[in-house]
Amino acid sequence: MGFAGLAVGAAMAGLRPICEFMTFNFSMQAIDQVVNSAGKTLYMSAGSVHVPVVFRGPNGASAGVAAQHSQCFAAWYGHCPGLKVLSPWNSLDSKGLLKAAIRDDDPVVFLENELMYGVPFDMPEEAQSPDFLLPIGKAHVERTGQHITVVAHSRVVGFCLEAATALAKEGIDCEVINLRSIRPLDMATVEQSVMKTNHLITVEGGWPLFGVGAEICASIMEGPAFDYLDAPATRVTGVDIPMPYARNLEEISGPQVKDIIMAARRMLTGREESRATA
Amino acid sequence: MFLPGRPLARRALRLLRNLGARSFADFASEATFDIKEACGVGIENAIKPTDHLITAYRVHGIAYMRGIPVKSILSELTGRQGGCAKGKGGSMHMYGQNFYGGNGIVGAQVPLGAGVAFAQKYQGFDSLCVAMYGDGAANQGQIFEAFNMSYLWSLPCLFVCENNQYGMGTAVERASANIDYYQRGDYIPGIKVDGMDVLCVREATKFAADYIRSGKGPMLMELETYRYHGHSMSDPGISYRTREEIKEVRSKSDPISLLRDRLVGSGLSSVEELKEIDVEVRREIEEASQFATSDPEPPLSDLTTHIYQTGLNSRIRGITPWQQLAAA
Numbered sequence: 001m002g003f004a005g006l007a008v009g010a011a012m013a014g015l016r017p018i019c020e021f022m023t024f025n026f027s028m029q030a031i032d033q034v035v036n037s038a039g040k041t042l043y044m045s046a047g048s049v050h051v052p053v054v055f056r057g058p059n060g061a062s063a064g065v066a067a068q069h070s071q072c073f074a075a076w077y078g079h080c081p082g083l084k085v086l087s088p089w090n091s092l093d094s095k096g097l098l099k100a101a102i103r104d105d106d107p108v109v110f111l112e113n114e115l116m117y118g119v120p121f122d123m124p125e126e127a128q129s130p131d132f133l134l135p136i137g138k139a140h141v142e143r144t145g146q147h148i149t150v151v152a153h154s155r156v157v158g159f160c161l162e163a164a165t166a167l168a169k170e171g172i173d174c175e176v177i178n179l180r181s182i183r184p185l186d187m188a189t190v191e192q193s194v195m196k197t198n199h200l201i202t203v204e205g206g207w208p209l210f211g212v213g214a215e216i217c218a219s220i221m222e223g224p225a226f227d228y229l230d231a232p233a234t235r236v237t238g239v240d241i242p243m244p245y246a247r248n249l250e251e252i253s254g255p256q257v258k259d260i261i262m263a264a265r266r267m268l269t270g271r272e273e274s275r276a277t278a
Numbered sequence: 279m280f281l282p283g284r285p286l287a288r289r290a291l292r293l294l295r296n297l298g299a300r301s302f303a304d305f306a307s308e309a310t311f312d313i314k315e316a317c318g319v320g321i322e323n324a325i326k327p328t329d330h331l332i333t334a335y336r337v338h339g340i341a342y343m344r345g346i347p348v349k350s351i352l353s354e355l356t357g358r359q360g361g362c363a364k365g366k367g368g369s370m371h372m373y374g375q376n377f378y379g380g381n382g383i384v385g386a387q388v389p390l391g392a393g394v395a396f397a398q399k400y401q402g403f404d405s406l407c408v409a410m411y412g413d414g415a416a417n418q419g420q421i422f423e424a425f426n427m428s429y430l431w432s433l434p435c436l437f438v439c440e441n442n443q444y445g446m447g448t449a450v451e452r453a454s455a456n457i458d459y460y461q462r463g464d465y466i467p468g469i470k471v472d473g474m475d476v477l478c479v480r481e482a483t484k485f486a487a488d489y490i491r492s493g494k495g496p497m498l499m500e501l502e503t504y505r506y507h508g509h510s511m512s513d514p515g516i517s518y519r520t521r522e523e524i525k526e527v528r529s530k531s532d533p534i535s536l537l538r539d540r541l542v543g544s545g546l547s548s549v550e551e552l553k554e555i556d557v558e559v560r561r562e563i564e565e566a567s568q569f570a571t572s573d574p575e576p577p578l579s580d581l582t583t584h585i586y587q588t589g590l591n592s593r594i595r596g597i598t599p600w601q602q603l604a605a606a
Contacts, residue, residue: 001423002392002419002420002422002423002426002427003389004389005390005392005420005424006392006393006396006424006427008390008393009332009378009389009390009394009396009397009407010394010396010397012378012390013330013394013398013407014397014401015397017393033386033390036383037383041379042586043366043585044363044367044371044379044380045363045366045373045584046367046580046584047583047584048363049378049379081594082585104588105588106587106588137590137592222599
């Protein structure tokens with residue numbers, strides 16, 4: 001509460017602070033400053049008080065840190081008008097989106113992932129420039145496909161790509177969308193994809209109820225892509241429980257590659273087991 | 279040295295009367311600035327316009343002192359487009375130059391104020407931030423967090439606790455283990471000030487501001503004051519204290535009466551002169567209130583303006599999926 005408020009006050013008075021939460025679990029204590037002081041002030045002041053602050057830190061499940069240190073806050077912050085909420089997956093996302101967040105004049109919640117910090121990625125030449133930016137509010141199609149749209153954010157984007165590789169062997173061609181931005185949510189990209197593939201799965205590490213996938217499914221129903229669905233959309237999410245500590249339990253608390261494969265296969269073939277030959 | 283010059287006194291009285299416009303308490307839920315006038319006027323006369331200030335929700339008098347015209351304040355209370363926040367903020371959320379509201383969540387404004395002070399020091403300015411809160415907020419953890427960081431980093435922050443003896447309906451003795459609010463900053467030097475005496479407040483603030491501007495770090499000032507009315511329009515204000523208590527304060531310690539008696543008693547002003555000021559102020563208030571009741575409400579399109587500074591060309595979802603509103 002103290003330093004989050006201090007960062008917001010400094011932003012109101014002309015600086016561009018970056019406030020780091022050691023994990024977003026601790027931001028729950030400071031959430032009033034994020035939502036009420038940062039998010040709503042531009043509106044309440046009819047545009048006269050700006051709050052160009054960035055709140056960043058690791059979000060979601062880690063490894064062996066148990067229930068109080070493993071929550072995903074994408075849905076919590078994504079719910080609130082006045083905030084922008086970003087969720088990078090790879091190095092390109094992290095660099096381009098963080099810089100965009102800092103340069104953005106609005107309060108941005110930047111949800112990183114601890115388990116991704118150590119994962120290396122190839123970076124194209126232009127991404128290495130100090131002015132490389134990615135647009136806020138735009139999803140990215142990581143893999144094009146014809147049969148099914150798989151939408152995800154953060155670490156599980158990688159799982160979706162692995163699942164897509166496996167599914168390709170059975171003749172199932174996945175289009176994998178990396179949301180990058182939770183608020184604003186790029187439904188246009190998702191809708192365009194669903195109107196091509198006619199099938200939709202959302203994948204997230206967070207809890208199922210009132211989550212990111214829930215929002216995507218509701219929006220699909222309200223938009224032009226609904227008429228293109230050949231099957232109801234499915235959400236693949238974390239289990240609806242506090243995160244357990246024991247490793248074997250933790251492993252089955254969140255979506256794995258096999259869960260994504262099974263969900264896609266079931267939607268397209270009606271079967272959970274593969275009939276594909278290797 | 280001890281008595282103010284005539285121009286200051288006359289101006290102070292005019293300002294006090296402005297703020298004591300009790301007829302407009304009807305419009306606002308938290309409007310009752312009454313009796314705190316000495317605090318707001320005293321502080322503003324001791325700091326510079328380039329200094330910064332932030333307070334909680336009982337903000338109308340402070341807003342006036344920070345330079346927002348009466349018209350803009352009253353029409354914000356009535357939710358009109360001529361309001362200082364165009365009707366989008368309301369009674370609790372008024373902002374101006376170097377003035378950050380107007381904050382509805384009790385205590386949140388104190389770390390914000392420390393942050394504003396941080397920004398002054400970071401940029402090498404010699405301005406300070408006055409961060410105001412009440413006895414009701416004084417036990418909030420985040421206030422102590424703000425104290426800690428301000429002292430550690432020598433931030434130019436003047437913490438001001440307006441102790442009006444009641445946090446909503448709870449008397450200070452029932453709320454705080456230690457009701458010496460000026461001491462609650464622990465390592466931060468604190469002074470206790472008679473919040474009913476505008477000159478006392480002004481001199482104390484000057485002292486504190488000089489201390490802070492010299493780079494010695496933050497200071498805490500407790501202003502002992504009172505609240506005539508209830509906490510808000512839904513609080514009659516007499517279920518937790520007696521009418522006699524209120525009457526007694528009004529007759530013995532009212533800041534406007536005190537200053538008037540001083541001015542007249544020392545020959546700096548006459549009863550007639552002060553009456554003239556009174557009449558003039560009431561006229562100004564009357565005009566402003568006419569405006570506040572006749573100015574139109576904001577256009578419906580203002581519903582979706584000022585959500586983001588850098589707009590994203592996205593539509594804002596309305597009440598139903600087919601109501602997609604334009605953001606601006």
